[in-house]
Amino acid sequence: MDDASVPHPGTSPRPGSPQPGLPHGALPHEFDHTHADVSGGWLRAAAFGAMDGLVTNTSLLAGVGGAGLGAHEIVMSGIAGLAAGAFSMALGEFASVSTANHQIDAEVKVETRAQARHPVSEQTELVGTFVEMGMSEETARVAAAEVHRDPKQAVTLHLTHELGVDPTEKPSPLVAGASSFVMFAIGAIVPLIPYLLGFSSLVAGLAVGCVGLMVVGAVTAHLTSRPLVRGALRQLMFGLVAVGATYLVGLAVGVGVTG
Template sequence: MTDPPAALREGHHADVSGGRLRPAVFGAMDGLVTNIALIAGVGGGGVSANSIVLTGTAGLVAGAISMALGEYTSVRSANEQVAAEVAKERRELERHPQAEARELAEVWVGRGLPRNLAMEVAETLARRPEEALRVHVREELGVDPDDQPSPWTAAISSFLFFSVGALMPLLPYLLGFTNLWLALAVGGVGLFVAGAVVARFTGRSWLISGLRQLLLGAAAAAATYLVGTLIGVQGGL
């Protein structure tokens, strides 16, 4: 009986590299928390519905652009750092192949492989420079040089998901409602759903994950609402 395909076997791992999931999740969460807190703050200050829409829209656009630029820069810089280390390892392999082979063998020995076997495998691998480079980089740096996340994917994902998250608490106002608490409630639902969706990838309880995100967002909204109320009272708004 042949084994089933890897994708169908129990225990097959999800992609945890972070190139797609991380910016999407953080983008949506940041969008929700940022605009919920922003709307709570200005709403607590007693401003008009039009002012809340203006503030929330500005927060959405500014935040989405900031998230996209931040993710692009972060991922691009990380990739450049990996590329520099790979180039350094390539030079070391060209100049000192035997020393590098011994270094790799020592890593495997430390993991329980017999020394003779570890040295034999390392020396055999050294005859294939490109494969040797990939293995050395994985073992010494803990990264796969051929599977680095795309900065453009991270940037676009962050922009889109932040925008979706930030739009949630604005929806009631855009639909003609003017109740601050309705907007915050819609945002709270978005936070809970986002947390529950994250649990799909982490294996955690969807209820606990959703409630955790809801409580964190509520704490941020409460803090900014209090600040907005105090400023509104003192400023006579």
């Protein structure tokens, strides 16, 4: 490689100039890899909602079926469980994310007040943070001074390093709540599919619910770059524990009532 194409240590390529080892001056994330959006809050809420819907309603069907109820009662219980669970999940996610965001906003106020009262100490603290990251003290002092020229940026950087939270990338409560509602409803309706198609077999409903658990486990594993089979079997195992336990409870209650 021509030495002229290699930047001198301590210098950075000019904007728009070709960079060594990268095609046409592109950055690695533009051609080699991409990152998923992990800041919106939708993926966790959607995955949790789908899994919870499947486990809840499959277990509910197992419980009422174990108690000896008929197909009509099972379907009514499943639909009621779907509605109640979807609204509960949505409101819970909305409240949870909103509370977390309010807490972050409170910490922003605390940090802003601290920087207004003790600007030198706060800047010195950032110097120490940069030194711990591997900068020389001289470079750290220059960098900290640059950062503190913008008060908002200084607050963001302090909170990111001190709390591990970026106050400019808060998840949306509405997105989390809506994702949770929709995915819970989808997951909850899966074990009801055989009944809605005219079948009245509890075994068929539970089997379809278990297949749904495996599918959701595999999809979640794919989105998080984990082995698909392991993710599917892991979710199925957790679901079977809940379904089996609920069936036994329903069976015991049914025997007790009829007895």
